[in-house]
Amino acid sequence: MATLMSTPKISEGVNTPHLDDYAAVIGQPEVHELRELANRIGGRRVKMVNSTAVGGGVAELLYRIVPLMEELWVPTCWEVLKGGDDFFVITKAFHNALHGAPFEGRPEWYDLFLQVIEENKKNIALDDDFIVIHDPQPAALVQARDGLNNKWIWRCHIDLSRPNSDVWNFLRPFIEKYDASLFSSPSFTQGLSIPQYLFFPTIDPLADKNRELEPEFIQSVADRFGIDTKRPILTQISRFDRLKDPVGVLAAYRRVKKYFDCQLVLAGGGATDDPEGAAVLQEVQEAAGMDPDIHILILPPWSYLEINALQRVSTIIIQKSLREGFGLTVTEALWKKKPVVASAVGGIPSQVIHKVTGMLTHSVEGTAYQIRFLLSNPDFAARLGENGHEHIKENFLVTHNLKRYLLLFLVLQQS
Numbered sequence: 001m002a003t004l005m006s007t008p009k010i011s012e013g014v015n016t017p018h019l020d021d022y023a024a025v026i027g028q029p030e031v032h033e034l035r036e037l038a039n040r041i042g043g044r045r046v047k048m049v050n051s052t053a054v055g056g057g058v059a060e061l062l063y064r065i066v067p068l069m070e071e072l073w074v075p076t077c078w079e080v081l082k083g084g085d086d087f088f089v090i091t092k093a094f095h096n097a098l099h100g101a102p103f104e105g106r107p108e109w110y111d112l113f114l115q116v117i118e119e120n121k122k123n124i125a126l127d128d129d130f131i132v133i134h135d136p137q138p139a140a141l142v143q144a145r146d147g148l149n150n151k152w153i154w155r156c157h158i159d160l161s162r163p164n165s166d167v168w169n170f171l172r173p174f175i176e177k178y179d180a181s182l183f184s185s186p187s188f189t190q191g192l193s194i195p196q197y198l199f200f201p202t203i204d205p206l207a208d209k210n211r212e213l214e215p216e217f218i219q220s221v222a223d224r225f226g227i228d229t230k231r232p233i234l235t236q237i238s239r240f241d242r243l244k245d246p247v248g249v250l251a252a253y254r255r256v257k258k259y260f261d262c263q264l265v266l267a268g269g270g271a272t273d274d275p276e277g278a279a280v281l282q283e284v285q286e287a288a289g290m291d292p293d294i295h296i297l298i299l300p301p302w303s304y305l306e307i308n309a310l311q312r313v314s315t316i317i318i319q320k321s322l323r324e325g326f327g328l329t330v331t332e333a334l335w336k337k338k339p340v341v342a343s344a345v346g347g348i349p350s351q352v353i354h355k356v357t358g359m360l361t362h363s364v365e366g367t368a369y370q371i372r373f374l375l376s377n378p379d380f381a382a383r384l385g386e387n388g389h390e391h392i393k394e395n396f397l398v399t400h401n402l403k404r405y406l407l408l409f410l411v412l413q414q415s
Helices: 019-026 028-041 057-071 085-098 107-123 139-145 165-175 215-224 246-257 277-288 304-313 328-335 364-376 378-395 398-413
Strands: 002-005 046-050 076-080 130-134 151-156 180-183 196-198 233-237 263-268 294-298 316-319 340-343 359-361
Touching: 019 028, 019 398, 028 398, 046 057, 057 076, 057 328, 057 398, 085 107, 085 165, 107 139, 130 139, 130 398, 139 151, 139 165, 151 398, 180 398, 215 304, 233 246, 233 304, 233 328, 246 263, 246 277, 246 364, 263 304, 277 294, 304 328, 316 328, 316 364, 328 340, 328 378, 340 364, 359 364, 364 378
Parallel strands: 002 294, 046 076, 046 130, 130 151, 151 180, 180 196, 233 263, 233 316, 263 294, 316 340, 340 359
Antiparallel strands: none
16 A cells, blocks of 8 residues: 655646636637626626635635636635634534434534634625625525625535435525525425525636646656556545545455456545544555555645546546535546546436446445446447546536526626
8 A cells, every 4th residue: 555645846836727718628609608798797796605725626616716707807706714623523514414424413513603603704794796605614604694785695515415404404594595596416405495506516627637738747647656557547536535435445446456457546635624534544544454556645735737647547537425516526537538437426427427428336346347347348438438528528617607607696686
């Protein structure tokens, strides 16, 4: 087993494309339409609020959406909720409970949650024309809207199809104070008194994490982490989170290893609002044992080029989540024309159409079977990758997300 800590030197200087650069991907007419929509908003101000500046898909989305909004002359700023370790222990428990996990919360947790929200209300100006609150952690900030004539939007990135009733009943009264709610999949929604909209998460095709890389650079990253590019490479890139089931990935790899001389890469890190990461990482390291073909890579949040290279050097990308909001690592892999084996949970089936753009699974055994099938049928695997790339291009690029936000703002400002 190899456990390595990546250094930031490869990824220094994050690539920041401009709107016109996307014309080569989506076409100039689509760029022109974005500019026209932005003009109709008339300079109204937008504020995005979430719980972490680094780690996780929400932060990555905001790093691209905010500057593109600014370029379109839609003044947009991004605030991050502040809280101590005890607050994020509570919000992590809320997060898991909303995904349907068992919840053993204490009554005082709700009071502490609201105390932190009250402190943040004093420090975050919330008088912009459009306030977009991401996920449950800052949801109660909507209490600050009293007396304000602006529009509030709750963007939920998680699967609410089977939430714990105690946590959901606590949060729901806050959610119903918003003007609109946004969900990543139709199956995630709840019966709410406010309008609900479908908003797929997206990736930036021109960002360092997804742009084309020189083969020499890809090889250098593999060499740096001791990965043998002459043998099959199975990769899962995710936070070390129990809902991503990294231990289950290890079990599937061992089943495949009996038939193919392959390697496993588990690459990821943590988020500042996730206190469980270190414990999960230790579980993974213990489960991996001393297998020299298991590479556990602890990557800091700025490792965009490394992640890009690891995905591109991989033979098959795995995403064996137990629950999933959307799974942007799946989106990234499909964009890079990689065959994907992923769990049929959350928003993943919106991306992985079984046997068309990838392979869906429901268990450790199923994951191992599909990996073995793709390793035995490389032409079919390549065809899945091509289909997956086109599916992402048509539905899941950052410009699509930008357009939906602009359209939503136009609808709300007229209501």
